[in-house]
Amino acid sequence: MKTKFFGLHLLTVSILSVLIVLSFIYFWNQRPVSSAYEITGYTSSALHQDLPVPANAKLIESKAYSDDPTLSRSETYELKNIGGEQGLYPPVDYFQKLHEAGWTELEEERMGHVHFLNKGDVRIAIQIQENTFQLSLLHSDQDVQQELG
Numbered sequence: 001m002k003t004k005f006f007g008l009h010l011l012t013v014s015i016l017s018v019l020i021v022l023s024f025i026y027f028w029n030q031r032p033v034s035s036a037y038e039i040t041g042y043t044s045s046a047l048h049q050d051l052p053v054p055a056n057a058k059l060i061e062s063k064a065y066s067d068d069p070t071l072s073r074s075e076t077y078e079l080k081n082i083g084g085e086q087g088l089y090p091p092v093d094y095f096q097k098l099h100e101a102g103w104t105e106l107e108e109e110r111m112g113h114v115h116f117l118n119k120g121d122v123r124i125a126i127q128i129q130e131n132t133f134q135l136s137l138l139h140s141d142q143d144v145q146q147e148l149g
Contacts, residue, residue, distance in 0.1 A: 036081060037079055037080060037081040037082045038056070039054040039055075039056065039079075039091070039093060039094065040054070040056045041054075041055040041056070042054060042055055042097060045075060045135055046062070046075065047073055047075055047124070047135055047137045048119075048122060048124070048137065050101055050102060050103075051098075051101070051103070051124065052098065052101050053075075053077065053135070054077070054079055054082075054094065056079065057077035057078065057079040057082075057133075058078045058079070059075060059076075059077055060077065060078050060132070061074075061075070061076040062074070062075050063075075069139065070138055070139055071136055071137075071138060071139070072137040072138060073136070073137045074135060074137070075134070075135050076132055076133070076134045076135075077132060077133055077134075077135070078131060078132050079131070079132070079133065080131055081130065081131060082094075082128065082130075082132070082133050083113070083128040083129050083130050083131070083132075083133065084130070085130065086130055087113050087128055087129040087130045090115065090128050091128070098117060101119075102119045103117040103118070103119045103124070104118055104119065105117050106118065113127050113128050113129060114126070115128070116138075121140055122140075123137075123138040124136060124137055
């Protein structure tokens, strides 16, 4: 009888231990992630007056391209966790702000981290990474035809 009771007690303790470990794992995975980005407002980009940029993003590089047939100029900004883990999650609120400013994303042209948008005859590319994003002003088709022309 004592052996049967001891076996049942041991089984109960084992099941409780497993439940405690599983609960810990579940709640650990449900904890708030402190790696979210924060946008504190917007300012205009130097690339185009109607191109909003998060005001708290830090400009880390600005380039002009004279020998590239598609790129005109670019700006690279740093904003912690703007693209989520490994740049896999584009910032929805930033793209919403771009849409409100009149920019239309060309979803069929998206290439991984690179999103293409246009407003009128102006075309830009936005490359989203984990902690940075790059805005590139692209030459219009008319500019490319004149250079070839």
